[in-house]
Amino acid sequence: MDDVAKAIIAVDGAKVSFGAVKALDGVTLRVMPGECVGLVGHNGAGKSTIVSVINGGLTPHDGTVTSDGERQERYGINAARDRGVRCVFQELSLCPNLSIVENTRLVHRALGGFGWRSRAAEIIEKSLDAVFPGHGIDSGLTVGDLSIAERQMVEIALAFSDAGTPARLVILDEPTSSLDASLARQMLDHVRRFIAGGGSVIFISHILHEILETCDRIVVMKDGRVVAERPAQGFDHHGLVEAMGSVAKAETRQRPVREQSAAHAILSHQASGLPFTARTGEIIGLAGLAGHGQTELLLALHAARSGNWLPQRNPLVTFVAGDRRLNGVFELWSILRNFSIASLGDMSSRGLVLEAGEKAKGAAWKERIEIRTPNMDNRILSLSGGNQQKVLFARALATRAPVVLMDDPMRGVDVGTKQEVYAIIRDEAARGRTFIWYSTEMEEVCLCDRVYVFREGRITAELVGHAVNETNIISASFEGTA
Amino acid sequence: MNTLVRQFGKPWVWSWLAAFIVWFLTILVTGGAGTLGLSQAAFTFAAFSVIVGIGQMFVITLGPGNIDLSVPATMTLAGTVALKLMNVENGMILPGLLLAVFIGLGVGLCNYTLIKALRIPPIIATLSMSFIVQSGAIWTNRGLRIKPPSVLADFTTSSTLGVPNVAIVAFLISILAWILLEKTIYGRWISAIGQSMPAARMAGIPVDGTRFVTYLFCAVLASISGYLLACFSGGAALNMGAEYLLMSIAVVVIGGTAVAGGDSNVPGIWGASLFMFLVVSMLNTYGLGAGIRLIMTGLIIISVIMLAGGRRGMR
Numbered sequence: 001m002d003d004v005a006k007a008i009i010a011v012d013g014a015k016v017s018f019g020a021v022k023a024l025d026g027v028t029l030r031v032m033p034g035e036c037v038g039l040v041g042h043n044g045a046g047k048s049t050i051v052s053v054i055n056g057g058l059t060p061h062d063g064t065v066t067s068d069g070e071r072q073e074r075y076g077i078n079a080a081r082d083r084g085v086r087c088v089f090q091e092l093s094l095c096p097n098l099s100i101v102e103n104t105r106l107v108h109r110a111l112g113g114f115g116w117r118s119r120a121a122e123i124i125e126k127s128l129d130a131v132f133p134g135h136g137i138d139s140g141l142t143v144g145d146l147s148i149a150e151r152q153m154v155e156i157a158l159a160f161s162d163a164g165t166p167a168r169l170v171i172l173d174e175p176t177s178s179l180d181a182s183l184a185r186q187m188l189d190h191v192r193r194f195i196a197g198g199g200s201v202i203f204i205s206h207i208l209h210e211i212l213e214t215c216d217r218i219v220v221m222k223d224g225r226v227v228a229e230r231p232a233q234g235f236d237h238h239g240l241v242e243a244m245g246s247v248a249k250a251e252t253r254q255r256p257v258r259e260q261s262a263a264h265a266i267l268s269h270q271a272s273g274l275p276f277t278a279r280t281g282e283i284i285g286l287a288g289l290a291g292h293g294q295t296e297l298l299l300a301l302h303a304a305r306s307g308n309w310l311p312q313r314n315p316l317v318t319f320v321a322g323d324r325r326l327n328g329v330f331e332l333w334s335i336l337r338n339f340s341i342a343s344l345g346d347m348s349s350r351g352l353v354l355e356a357g358e359k360a361k362g363a364a365w366k367e368r369i370e371i372r373t374p375n376m377d378n379r380i381l382s383l384s385g386g387n388q389q390k391v392l393f394a395r396a397l398a399t400r401a402p403v404v405l406m407d408d409p410m411r412g413v414d415v416g417t418k419q420e421v422y423a424i425i426r427d428e429a430a431r432g433r434t435f436i437w438y439s440t441e442m443e444e445v446c447l448c449d450r451v452y453v454f455r456e457g458r459i460t461a462e463l464v465g466h467a468v469n470e471t472n473i474i475s476a477s478f479e480g481t482a
Numbered sequence: 483m484n485t486l487v488r489q490f491g492k493p494w495v496w497s498w499l500a501a502f503i504v505w506f507l508t509i510l511v512t513g514g515a516g517t518l519g520l521s522q523a524a525f526t527f528a529a530f531s532v533i534v535g536i537g538q539m540f541v542i543t544l545g546p547g548n549i550d551l552s553v554p555a556t557m558t559l560a561g562t563v564a565l566k567l568m569n570v571e572n573g574m575i576l577p578g579l580l581l582a583v584f585i586g587l588g589v590g591l592c593n594y595t596l597i598k599a600l601r602i603p604p605i606i607a608t609l610s611m612s613f614i615v616q617s618g619a620i621w622t623n624r625g626l627r628i629k630p631p632s633v634l635a636d637f638t639t640s641s642t643l644g645v646p647n648v649a650i651v652a653f654l655i656s657i658l659a660w661i662l663l664e665k666t667i668y669g670r671w672i673s674a675i676g677q678s679m680p681a682a683r684m685a686g687i688p689v690d691g692t693r694f695v696t697y698l699f700c701a702v703l704a705s706i707s708g709y710l711l712a713c714f715s716g717g718a719a720l721n722m723g724a725e726y727l728l729m730s731i732a733v734v735v736i737g738g739t740a741v742a743g744g745d746s747n748v749p750g751i752w753g754a755s756l757f758m759f760l761v762v763s764m765l766n767t768y769g770l771g772a773g774i775r776l777i778m779t780g781l782i783i784i785s786v787i788m789l790a791g792g793r794r795g796m797r
Contacts, residue, residue, distance in 0.1 A: 302684065309691040319684045327680035332744050333673075341674055342685045344667045351666045351795075395685065 005069035007032055007236040009054050009085065010201050014063035016049055022050040024060065025224040036191060036201045038215030038232065040208070041244055042414040046224040047204050051171050055087045056080035073295040081109075084168030087158040088175050090162030091451055092151050096144035100154050103143060108163035111140070119163075127161035128153070131190045132183060148323060149290040152178045160194065160273050161293045170194065171202045176210060177411045180440055181474070188214050202299055206414055207441070208240050220244055241415060266434055267306070267316070267403055271297055277479075278403065278436055285448030285468070286438040288477045293457035294438040295322075298405045301436065305403075311345070318342060318401035320392055322408035322438075328392050329380050336362045337378040339391050343399045369420060386413040389422055393421060397428065405427075406437045410444060422447060442470050452475055494750030495737025500786045501757035513520040518764065522646055522775035527716075528755035529652035535705040535751045536659045536728050537700030540778030541604075542734050543663075544693055545676040550700045552612035553730050553736055554723030557708030560585045561718035564630045564709050572631045579709060584615050586705030589615055592699035595771040597697075598690065606659075616720075623720060630697035631715035638714040650708055655703070660748040672696055704730075733758060736786055757786070 007030040016024040024046050031037055031054075039047050052058040053065065056077040067083050086113045094103045104120040105111050111120050121139045128135050132153050143151060149177075152175065159170050172191070176184040184207075184425055191201050191429060205211050211218060211232075218235055220228040220243040228243040235243070263279040270276075276297065278284055286294040298319070321328035330338055340347060340358050347357045362376045369390050369398045380388060389409060396404050410418055425435055439445050451468050453461040453476035461476035505524070509517050534553055541550045560582040568578040587677040589611065596607035628634070637647050663669040671692045674682045683689050707726075735741060736757060737750025761782050765775040 106515040235765060250588070306686055307688050307691075308683070309688055309694075311688050311691065312686070315686050321681070321684055327678065327684045330674050330681060332677050334738075338671070341670060341687070344670060348667055351668065352661075353665060353667060353670065399686070400684075 007069075008067065008083070011050065011053055011060070012064045012066065014050065014053050014060035014065075016053065016058060016060050017435065022224050024053070024433045026063070027221070027224070027226055029163040029219060029226070031200050031202060033168070033200055033219060034195055034198045036203055036215045037237060038211040038218040039171045039202055039221065040206075040211055040218065040240060040458075041221035042386075044415060045221040045233070045244075045414075046223055046443060048173060049224075051087065051173055051204070054169075055171060063320070078381065082165060083164055085171070086161045086169070087173070088155050089173055092148070092153060092155060094155055094158075096260070097142065099142050100137070100139045103154070104139075104158060104161065104163075107158055108161070109119060110164040110180060123161050123163050124154070124157060127157040131157050131160055131299075132186050136309050138329045147290070148178045148250075149180065149183065153183065159367045160190070169205075170198045170222040171230050173204045174206065174411075175203075176205060178290065178408075178440065181442065182289070184210065199393070206418075208235060208415070209235055212237065212240070241248050244415070266444065267301065267305070267337075267436075269297070269301055271300070271459055273454075273460055274452070274462055276452060276459060278434050280402070280434060281429055281432045283425065283435045283437060283448045285445040285451040286436065287445045287451050287473045288352075288454035288460075291455040294454050295407055296457065297459075298407050298436065298438060301403075302405055313345060313414055315399065317403045317405055318396040318399045318403065320396045320406045320409040322383075322406075324388055324392060324409050329388055331379075331381055333380055334377045335371065335373060335380050335383065335391055338380045339365060339376070339395050339398065342395050361398065365398060369394055371426065386417055390417065390421070393424075397424065403434045406439075408440055409439050410439065410441065418444075442473065444472065445473060492747075492749075494747050494753055494792075495738075496789055497750050497753030497757055498738050500751050500774075500789075501760055504757060504760040504764050504782075506765050508760065511767050514715045518644075520760075521761070522641065522644070524626050524756050524759050525649040526646040527759045528752065529646065529648040530707050530714075531726070531729050531733050531755035532652040532751050533710070534705050534730040535737070535755060536655065536748065537703035538730040539734045539746050539748075539751060540659070540663075540672060540696050541700045541738050542731075542739060542741065543672050543676045543743055543746040544696055546678060548676075548693075548743065549608065549731070550593065551605060551608040551727065552593060552615055552699065552701070552702075553704045554725075554727045555612035555615035555619065556586060556589045556701050556704040556719065557711065557723035557726060558720060559622075559682060560613050560705030560708040561712030561722060562619050562623045562720075565630055565712055565718050566622060568631050568634075568779060570631055571691050572633045575631055575634055578639070579633075579647075579706075582709040582776055583702055584706045586702035587698055589705070590694075590701035593701065594697045598694075620720060623718065625715040627719065629717050635711045635716065638710055648714060651710065655706075656748050656752065663746065668692065668695070671745075673744050676745070712784065729755075729758060732783060736783065758783075 010030040012028050014024050014027045016183050026048065027050055031049060048060065053060050056075050056079055059075070059237060065075045072079065095106065101117055101120045101124065104124045105116055108123070124139050128137060135153060136152055137154065143154065146154065156175055160167055166437055175187060179187065188210060190415050191203065195201060195419055203211065203215055212235065215232045218230060218232050218240065219226055220240070222244060265277050266280050267278040268276060286297065288294065302317055302319050308313065330341065336358065347354050347361060356415055366376055371390050371394070372387050380391065384393065393409065410421070429435060435447060436446065445451055448468060451463040451473060452459045453463065455477060463472055463476070508520060520646050534557070538550060538553060541548050563585060564578040564582045567581050568574040596602050596605050596611060601714055639720050640647060642650060671682070671687050674685065675688055675689055675692060679689060708723060711722060715722065729749050733751050733754040736754035737747065739746040739750065762775070770778065
């Protein structure tokens with residue numbers, strides 16, 4: 001096999017199972033030098049698992065890993081790093097208590113010895129400048145002080161950085177999920193430059209046009225198998241969605257413009273810039289570049305309307321977290337308990353939780369938003385990321401709160417699930433619920449009835465009805481930057 | 483939750499197993515003589531640790547950094563002040579108990595005020611509070627040892643159907659705690675806060691209210707335990723709470739409650755409390771010197787924690 005001899009990494013017939021779940025069911029994947037391979041599929045299709053096999057984090061129960069024509073018997077994370085395999089994880093993996101420079105040192109084991117700080121600073125700054133020109137991130141900052149987008153940028157730059165062993169294969173697992181359009185553009189351009197220089201990339205994303213325009217070859221996975229593999233020219237947006245087996249329509253239909261200005265105002269907030277008001281039954285989008293104050297507004301709205309001391313019988317607001325590991329899931333608990341925590345008041349009498357009612361409500365929501373699990377008593381961490389996010393959604397929607405705050409909740413959720421959730425949101429809004437929705441994806445912002453555009457912590461523009469479109473939002477986001 | 487527990491093994495089994503082994507080793511030496519006496523004594527002394535330990539467990543469940551070190555001082559103050567008020571009169575038993583509970587509420591309130599208003603970490607806030615409370619106890623006591631009312635002294639030292647009365651009280655409190663923890667919204671809330679405070683806040687849980695109530699609950703249980711202990715031992719002494727500082731934390735940890743918070747259980751507290759008493763009596767029975775006894779106690783506790791901890795690590 002000539003192919004295998006040349007491939008940077010070749011995985012043949014890999015099988016991995018976790019208990020009864022077959023995460024990989026005989027996957028064969030080859031990555032050639034100078035090639036960008038796109039990997040797409042639903043949540044739980046096995047994308048993250050094959051990535052773990054390639055970066056040495058998991059040993060397949062069956063099948064082989066070959067690198068540069070040599071069969072790898074004792075393949076592990078260090079062996080993979082020595083071969084120039086780098087990974088940007090879906091769940092951010094930097095140590096938040098350390099500075100960027102110190103994180104660089106952790107990743108590059110060769111950086112030891114006297115004066116490592118200045119060498120590490122040089123390496124990471126060079127890489128940041130190369131990937132994100134004009135990034136404005138100081139490498140002495142502690143990672144915990146960075147916004148989620150900046151953390152993601154550092155992590156990407158770290159993967160491409162070179163300290164002795166140059167990167168040959170970089171795995172990008174949903175790298176753009178926290179980045180806004182312009183940063184994502186910069187990163188994709190860098191990927192193309194890296195490929196042109198003979199490097200290889202495995203690129204995983206739910207944003208299909210990124211995959212289509214960046215990759216040379218696209219591999220579609222479903223239920224732990226490769227179901228389609230073609231050069232990128234062989235796919236179009238529609239074909240890709242079809243190959244993933246999604247029944248939902250790829251193109252979001254232009255929503256009917258709903259006139260809401262007469263509706264009753266339910267929530268208002270005086271932030272800096274334009275005043276913020278929300279009316280009953282409205283879907284309000286918070287747009288603008290990532291990290292320009294949208295999350296802060298959501299947190300302020302939540303803090304102002306929820307009690308820290310007394311339980312509230314009828315809360316006004318409920319929150320869907322975007323950073324689910326930080327302020328979303330309760331890791332020790334089952335799916336059911338994670339779901340029910342926000343609406344326990346409705347499933348109890350005199351402070352005692354009625355377990356039958358809790359179970360019934362959990363089963364109903366499992367059905368309604370299709371949480372893929374055999375049993376709601378399984379631990380929450382047994383679910384894939386997208387399904388965990390669905391549980392958080394169900395948690396919020398199951399409350400009686402008339403206002404739902406959403407902090408970029410679709411991060412890392414597959415196309416089919418997104419369409420299901422959009423439908424639920426529209427349905428709930430029609431019944432009089434208000435949604436305040438921060439999203440980094442233009443497509444989602446365009447679903448909203450009204451959009452506030454943020455710029456440097458201020459609301460700088462308000463778009464209503466037909467004015468809500470990509471051009472207007474982008475021009476409002478960049479306005480005033482001279 | 484049931485399947486969860488079944489799947490991963492019940493963490494409290496280990497403390498009961500350890501308690502049983504130690505009990506068995508002890509009666510092996512005595513040849514069965516005094517088995518009933520040993521068991522009764524174990525339940526009597528365990529009862530005090532159980533009551534204090536349950537309060538501490540609720541606080542530890544709140545997550546990393548949450549601990550109440552004012553427990554021993556609260557016990558002493560509640561014991562001394564209540565005995566002084568009752569002044570050996572049987573008619574004053576109920577006012578005495580109410581005063582003890584009131585002292586607990588006061589200490590809990592001050593603890594959480596320090597933690598919240600002055601943003602002092604719980605370990606320092608409760609420790610400094612304990613100095614104030616202990617000084618209060620010294621000031622009211624002035625070295626006098628007042629006897630408890632006769633009815634109360636009889637009640638705490640006798641048994642009903644072979645079961646020590648204090649153990650019955652502790653058992654009733656345990657049932658209440660178990661219901662609170664497993665069946666109520668409040669129990670869910672403290673477990674959620676222990677796993678992730680930001681997530682709990684975003685889920686709409688009244689975080690400060692819940693933590694406040696938990697610190698109150700812990701201090702009230704400590705003062706009830708102090709009240710009973712003072713009556714049991716025939717009068718309050720200024721050092722009577724001292725051993726319960728380590729004890730209250732040890733029984734929580736040995737009982738299989740997660741030190742990192744969010745996961746706790748009531749039965750384990752009983753197993754651990756019995757174990758802690760039985761270890762000492764076993765080593766006494768073997769006739770070992772005081773020094774060896776302390777070293778052995780330490781080693782045995784460490785090995786039980788390692789055993790239980792090892793099991794939990796496999797999750």
